[in-house]
Amino acid sequence: MSFTRRKKMLGAVAGTAIFALTLAACSSDDGDTTDEATGGATAEATDEAEGSGDPVSLTLATFNTPGFSNSENDADYQYDLIEEYMELNPNVTITYDRKAESGDARENFFTKLGPGGLADVEMVEVDWMPEVMQYSDLLADLSDPEVEGRWVDYVEAGATDADGRLIGYGTDTGPQGVCYRADLFEAAGLPSSPDEVATLLDGDWDNFFAVGDDYVDGSGGSAFFDSASGIWQGMTNQLDVAYEDPESGELIVLDNEAVKANYDQLMAASETQSSHFGQWTEDWFAGLSNGAYATMLCPPWMLGVIEGNATDTTDWNLANVYPNGGGNWGGSWLTVPANGENVEAATAFANWLTAPEQQAKAFANAGTYPSQVAAYDDPAVTGAVNAYFNDAPIGEIFAERAQAVVPSPYKGEYYFQVNDAINNALTRVEDGTDDPAASWDKAVADIESIG
């Protein structure tokens, strides 16, 4: 009982933060318009395979607002994908179960994964995908020549296990650009139009932090970015090997010089350049509108968070750039538990739902950015502009950002424990609890005790 209460409270407390994460988690794949014909054909083919006469009931479990159906929070969507599928396949009845947030869904997923009782189609968020991959043998192999190449590489790679089985169909994804405050850039004597900022930040992290130094000097000591943790996820996800050895799964983080080098570089910069506000804290939300920091790494779902918490600010902009290449933050997959009763029908449904044209509709419904390559040519997606971000062509920008993302490093059993330990180390320094060296030592002690 106290746990449910906690969850509800957490949901409310985290408020927009959770909402944002949810968006990220729930984003669904968009399809190309060119793919629509194929999508229709798929649905028909599915029908035939099902024998269209045998009634099948399927359950779909998601979280947050993936943009699938109007039953999500009584949403008033343009499209209802669930209804649409049932019309295309009269023999299929779908029960839709949506959890309020990703944490609830994760708990439910791992409670029922072994004994059974999961929905026929279960949505999984990128944050707990590495843990799910530990049990990939309990999920159906969804490999299908028809879907090969449907998603951008890192989305497909993220759901492919060591044996080459594809266990999830990507829905949405979170390619990042850089959000910045044009007024603050201008006041600090930096160029401020989106194109100029994209040119200015084009380069590696050294360049990013060098611009940060210029900003701090020009602004008289204001912070350049929001928090060290936010930057850390960006830097770490670009490493080839981060915390664990991809072959053996062993912890190598303490011998990995790249990780420590990132830590040192970030800590050196964050002393003056970070606002030291942890993400999703009250102060951080306040900073969105009061100019406590000038930039933030920005996946599509973050736009809604910024707009929702800084309604009166008119100076947020989105630059089509990302330090050192590309980076992804957030996203989800649809999986099919192998012990379900209707694995075949469930796979067909997940296939249809993650086809580019369906995900383009989900994007129109809930702003969940598609992970399907074909969607990035779809005018319904590429034509999207965001009025709050001074009419930034977000459809085009994020399509380019998605194509720049490299697959993230291997994330195994201990990924989150290590990542938590290092994030805590960063936060301790930002809070002033420890200096960078002492804080790293504590993280080392935490990491050494893992296992």
Added chain:
Amino acid sequence: MATTELETSRADSVWRQRLSRWDVKASPYLYIAPFFIVFALFGLFPIIYTAVISLMDWDTIRNSGEYIGFGNFEYVLNDRKFWVSLRNTFSIFILSSIPQIVIATFVAAMLDHHLKARTFWRMGVLVPYVMMPVAVALIFSQLYADSYGLVNHWLGMIGIDPIQWHKDVIPSHVAIASMVNFRWIGYNTLILLAAMQAIPRELYEAAALDGAGKSRRFFSVTLPQIRPTAIFVIITSTIGGLQIFDEPRMFDSAGNGGADQQWLTITMYMYNTGWGELNFGRASAIAWLLFLIILVFGLLNFWLTRKFISSDKGGE
């Protein structure tokens, strides 16, 4: 013939007698059996199951494990986080329970007087208890924000430097304890008030005639008379206090007890080990350690309460 009939009826009555004796003896047990059956299913079984799992390297998803003896206990007892969480739990417990019970007793004593609109005041103290925890958490998280929070704003107006509620250990405990107190003072007040109302008024009159003042009457009549209820309140708030979870969990959005484990409590540590790391063997070991701690501490409190609020003063 007659003898056999007699014998039959005698045998009958012996049987009936036995049955009724058995009825008298066994029935009470039968009547309380449902509770114990339910308890065995939902209370005892999980306790034993937890004990078994705590000795294993348990994979809850594959429902299998490997016996590793006391390895989990050894790990937990050697983990810095366990001891830090123990410290935090006791610190928050002391900062919440003691003021809570003292204030609740005081407020109850006030409400025990002949006030105008008595029911209004009595219901009033219960309002925080019926408030949505979500709302409470939202309000307090805004109040205690480090840089732009209201509390620090007010402190600034009287020239006090901002307090780092989410960074320093004791301030974070004070903030969490204030949430707990806000919620539970009213509840405890009403329970103690009910006990005070049951005290015979003659005792007060007699004490007043003997020349006892207000405070003397409170300490020598009221307190000893509410002793059983006070023990109940103290024991339940001990159990609740040592299991504190919601408030520290909601104190920031991550719910991990702070970067330096400033406000990590034992239940949060257990939850994060179980659900965060999916290590249920180790989480079970923590659960058992917490169980033992609460047992010891509950007994200690029981003994202390009996000792300090003794009834001999009231036993005229």
